[in-house]
Amino acid sequence: MPDPGAEPSAEPVVPGRGPGWAFWIAVGWLAVIVGLSLLAPWIPFVKDPSALDPNALRDGPSAAHWLGGDDGGRDLFSRIVWGGRVSLFIGVASVAAGMAVGGFVGVTAGYFRGGYERVVMSAMDVMLAFPALVLALALVTFLSDPGEQGGSLFTVTLAVSILAVPALARITRAATLTFAQREFVTAARAQGATHRRVIVREILPNVVPPMASFSLLAVAVVIVAEGALSYLGLSVQAPQPTWGNLIAQGRPQLDVAPHIALFPCAVMFVTLLALNLAGDTLRARFDVRELRL
Amino acid sequence: MAGTGTAHLRPAEREHVLRVEGLTVEFAGPERPSLRLGRGALPRARWRSPSGAGRGRPSSREGAQRVQAVSGISFDVCPGETLGLVGESGCGKSTVAKAVMQLVHPVSGSVELAGVDLTRVRGEQLRRLRSRMQLIFQDPISSLNPRRRVGEIVAEPLEIWRVGTPAERAARVDEVLELVGLDPETTRARRPHEFSGGQCQRVSIARAVAIEPSLLICDEPVSALDVSVQAQILNLLEAMKDRYGLTMIFIAHDLAVVRSVSDRVAVMYLGKLCEVGTPERLYESPAHPYTEALLRSVPVPDPSVRPAREPLPGELPSPLDPPSGCRFRTRCPRARDRCAAEEPQMQEVAAGQFVACHFPLVGAATAEQAA
Numbered sequence: 001m002p003d004p005g006a007e008p009s010a011e012p013v014v015p016g017r018g019p020g021w022a023f024w025i026a027v028g029w030l031a032v033i034v035g036l037s038l039l040a041p042w043i044p045f046v047k048d049p050s051a052l053d054p055n056a057l058r059d060g061p062s063a064a065h066w067l068g069g070d071d072g073g074r075d076l077f078s079r080i081v082w083g084g085r086v087s088l089f090i091g092v093a094s095v096a097a098g099m100a101v102g103g104f105v106g107v108t109a110g111y112f113r114g115g116y117e118r119v120v121m122s123a124m125d126v127m128l129a130f131p132a133l134v135l136a137l138a139l140v141t142f143l144s145d146p147g148e149q150g151g152s153l154f155t156v157t158l159a160v161s162i163l164a165v166p167a168l169a170r171i172t173r174a175a176t177l178t179f180a181q182r183e184f185v186t187a188a189r190a191q192g193a194t195h196r197r198v199i200v201r202e203i204l205p206n207v208v209p210p211m212a213s214f215s216l217l218a219v220a221v222v223i224v225a226e227g228a229l230s231y232l233g234l235s236v237q238a239p240q241p242t243w244g245n246l247i248a249q250g251r252p253q254l255d256v257a258p259h260i261a262l263f264p265c266a267v268m269f270v271t272l273l274a275l276n277l278a279g280d281t282l283r284a285r286f287d288v289r290e291l292r293l
Numbered sequence: 294m295a296g297t298g299t300a301h302l303r304p305a306e307r308e309h310v311l312r313v314e315g316l317t318v319e320f321a322g323p324e325r326p327s328l329r330l331g332r333g334a335l336p337r338a339r340w341r342s343p344s345g346a347g348r349g350r351p352s353s354r355e356g357a358q359r360v361q362a363v364s365g366i367s368f369d370v371c372p373g374e375t376l377g378l379v380g381e382s383g384c385g386k387s388t389v390a391k392a393v394m395q396l397v398h399p400v401s402g403s404v405e406l407a408g409v410d411l412t413r414v415r416g417e418q419l420r421r422l423r424s425r426m427q428l429i430f431q432d433p434i435s436s437l438n439p440r441r442r443v444g445e446i447v448a449e450p451l452e453i454w455r456v457g458t459p460a461e462r463a464a465r466v467d468e469v470l471e472l473v474g475l476d477p478e479t480t481r482a483r484r485p486h487e488f489s490g491g492q493c494q495r496v497s498i499a500r501a502v503a504i505e506p507s508l509l510i511c512d513e514p515v516s517a518l519d520v521s522v523q524a525q526i527l528n529l530l531e532a533m534k535d536r537y538g539l540t541m542i543f544i545a546h547d548l549a550v551v552r553s554v555s556d557r558v559a560v561m562y563l564g565k566l567c568e569v570g571t572p573e574r575l576y577e578s579p580a581h582p583y584t585e586a587l588l589r590s591v592p593v594p595d596p597s598v599r600p601a602r603e604p605l606p607g608e609l610p611s612p613l614d615p616p617s618g619c620r621f622r623t624r625c626p627r628a629r630d631r632c633a634a635e636e637p638q639m640q641e642v643a644a645g646q647f648v649a650c651h652f653p654l655v656g657a658a659t660a661e662q663a664a
Binding site: 182183184186187188189190191192193194197201202205206209 | 391394396420421423424426427428430432435436437438439440441449450453454497500504
């Protein structure tokens with residue numbers, strides 16, 4: 001993040017008050033989750049997620065298995081960490097890809113306007129009009145190889161990226177509009193800057209910070225979407241764990257061993273909450289006016 | 294008043310920096326009361342795309358009203374001269390500036406910069422020619438990119454045109470920053486929001502003069518500043534003018550400011566010119582009723598002086614549907630039937646004073662009206 005002092009239009013910052021403890025707890029949690037996910041193969045206490053331990057069948061938390069074992073006696077903690085790898089990868093990769101495409105569309109639409117904007121933004125509206133989950137189901141099915149069960153990591157990421165494009169395009173366009181009409185853009189044109197230079201040098205430095213903070217919120221939305229797909233059995237298939245399919249797998253045993261479903265749920269819940277808290281705090285700083293969407 | 298004509302232009306043989314003839318700018322008006330958000334009825338400047346597509350295109354939709362922002366304005370600026378352009382808000386002053394820069398497409402008319410008609414060139418050539426004119430805006434904060442450092446902002450035009458080596462460019466940036474009264478050492482690495490409005494305006498001026506333009510267009514450069522700072526900025530512009538032999542178009546609504554900087558003053562009303570003349574003539578004996586009313590409305594800094602009766606009745610008519618004949622007639626105390634029927638043309642009423650009015654306050658026509 002660029003230094004927060006660089007934003008002149010932000011609300012006056014109350015002296016002596018940072019973003020608050022909730023923000024730092026959220027950031028701390030995210031750091032732990034991301035750290036564990038990235039380093040899972042090398043951390044000694046993260047076990048092999050498919051190793052079966054017949055002594056831990058549906059066991060509750062214990063010293064050997066911090067979050068207990070699932071119906072196959074696999075270590076639930078390790079499975080959540082490995083599941084996080086998939087869920088977070090899909091979240092971050094889809095938002096990055098969606099931001100690249102949607103951001104390009106949004107910035108060019110907001111800058112050039114006219115007929116181009118009308119055509120492109122109408123296309124985005126059409127995509128937004130589809131119920132997201134139905135579109136996701138259709139995309140995964142369509143993008144997967146025939147006969148394949150569910151989707152591969154690649155097809156799921158691609159499908160969710162496509163879903164993310166229209167919303168990101170709209171928000172980028174709104175952010176671009178607020179700057180494209182400013183006089184420094186006119187001044188750059190007067191100096192003889194090409195359109196490409198105006199976009200790269202004048203528009204992007206202003207649009208990227210708010211979009212970066214918004215993308216945290218987008219990651220949360222995408223993780224939910226992946227969870228839903230996964231729960232329906234359309235995402236990455238078991239035995240490869242994801243948060244969604246861990247929950248799905250725990251569902252039939254909710255009455256005998258509720259922890260199998262509840263622990264992944266709780267981790268996902270807290271992660272989404274943290275993403276929203278952190279994203280909201282940063283977004284308030286950069287003030288992307290949603291009213292303008 | 295508010296007429297057309299070119300009587301006030303200097304002979305074409307004379308050397309001009311800029312010669313504008315019959316400049317007309319229209320914007321697409323509201324088709325009907327629009328409920329669409331974020332895209333109001335306000336005129337929206339159309340950027341000239343590199344391909345030149347869409348330039349000067351008439352309204353594509355039938356029945357859409359046209360905002361007649363600028364209607365057939367002509368003026369010229371000779372080397373080293375400052376032309377003051379005055380008029381009330383909404384009369385099209387800023388649109389003239391943008392149309393001269395070709396940042397807005399004129400519907401018709403010509404804009405000759407050193408003999409080249411800018412309305413006929415496009416693409417790379419236009420980009421090149423346009424950079425010989427520079428703009429200074431009213432809002433000093435908005436005219437600087439909040440995310441870039443002052444050093445980068447001032448260096449930008451030099452970077453675009455790759456003037457000299459990086460070291461020479463850096464030296465040039467320091468030089469102009471110093472010229473506008475800022476300390477290069479302390480300002481270079483700071484961002485615009487760390488400066489006051491007056492300092493930001495100095496940065497804008499530094500940026501504008503960095504590539505030594507042949508024409509500097511100042512669009513209300515001091516209107517947003519404190520009175521005490523206004524004088525500093527005006528002096529700075531004056532100093533820049535002397536140093537670089539700048540030719541300027543100075544747009545303002547403040548008559549006193551315009552008087553102090555201009556060699557020639559043009560008064561605009563609702564997209565047309567009313568009167569053109571030297572400041573001395575114009576301020577001593579205005580020939581146009583509108584100029585007279587403007588001068589009468591200048592406040593006198595003396596509480597014991599009672600303001601004259603309301604200088605002008607009514608409000609600026611809508612540029613969507615301007616009055617016929619003379620555009621000023623709806624508010625003019627001297628309006629007669631002829632003013633509605635016939636648009637007045639520019640005529641010389643005194644040496645160096647031109648007016649577009651059927652019944653001017655100065656010169657031969659006055660007698661005619663009395664008769």
